Amino acid sequence: MQFENLILEKQDRIATIYINRPKALNALNTDTLLELKDAVNQIKTDDSIDLLIITGSGDKAFVAGADIAFMQNLTAMEGRAFGALGQKVFMAVESLEKPVIAAVNGFALGGGCELAMCCDFRIASTKARFGQPEVGLGITPGFGGTQRLPRLVGMGMAKQLLMTADIIGAQEAKRIGLVNEVTEPEELINTVKNIAERILSKGQLAVRLTKAAVNEGTQADINRAMTIEADAFGLCFSTADQKEGMNAFIEKRKPEFTGK
Ligand code: DAK
Secondary structure, eight states, X not given: OOOSSEXXXXXXTEEEEEEOOGGGTTOBOHXXXXXXXXXXXXXXHOTTOOEXXXXXXXXXXXXXXXXXXXXXXXXXHHHHHHHHHHHHHHHHHHHOSSOEEEEEOSEEETHHHXXXXXXXXXXXXXXXXXXXXXXXXXXXXXXXXXXXXXXXXXXXXXXXXXXXXXXXXXXXXXXXXXXXXXXXXXXXXXXXXXXXXXXXXXOHHHHHHHHHHHHHHTTSOHHHHHHHHXXXXXXXXXXXXXXXXXXXXXXXXXXXXXXX
16 A cells, blocks of 8 residues: 555564654654554554554654644634544544554654554654643644543653643653663664564563553553453463463473464
């Protein structure tokens, strides 16, 4: 499939999506969101791919937000439809069975910060800048920012960022738990790929069940969450990966997982 607003690369079990609208600092319009939806669907059904990295093209922006020029004259119903589309696409990223890492290479503002937040975790370059500037435009965040930011950094810090529209640097984002690691810009993709390799060396069914248990369990009450965890744990014992992982440990060798 040919994309106009993003680049999809696949290599060694890793798919990388580059949001690619350099003239608008990779801002998201409807076409870009629809292409992102198609790309994520493609990755979902591609058995040769076990992990997704999302980043921005160029060295200035991850995604500078939803496209303001596109949103400027929307009617209320068009605005609602645009918000609903973004939410749906970001939910598809969040619930993709395979791990998703955001490699944040520059501005991650508004919809860009929200895209980074629907990934499993975020690694940032020193050039990354995060923020939810929406209130400065007279709107509320519309792609999950009011919900994912407090879940990631706590309610007080999230409300401060959402209400002030302050833009923070990579180190501050790390301090508040929005990103896990900060690297030099030229080392960003290799750092992310190195983390990806460590994930890919493990049992992929267990990785995917772990992701699902975290995502589903943290939305449930503790009793239901423990059942979700117990079900995931039990399911592992039906897999070849569990046999291989435990046999390898007993036999003092490296496991050779098949993802089955
Ligand atoms: N949209 C459209 N174009 C953008 C853009 C954006 N978000 N960000 C940058 N650009 C464009 C600029 O207009 C400029 O285009 P030209 O003038 O060259 O044609 C080009 O990218 C380069 O940008 P600058 O010249 O401004 O570059 P600087 O280095 O001076 O500044 C900047 C970089 C990132 C600080 C600045 O561009 C900036 O402040 N950009 C806007 C950031 C922002 O406010 N992002 C949040 C957007 S709001 C909802 C649905 C969705 C949303 C909310 C509600 N519902 C339906 C409820 C989401 C909202 C957002 O994401």
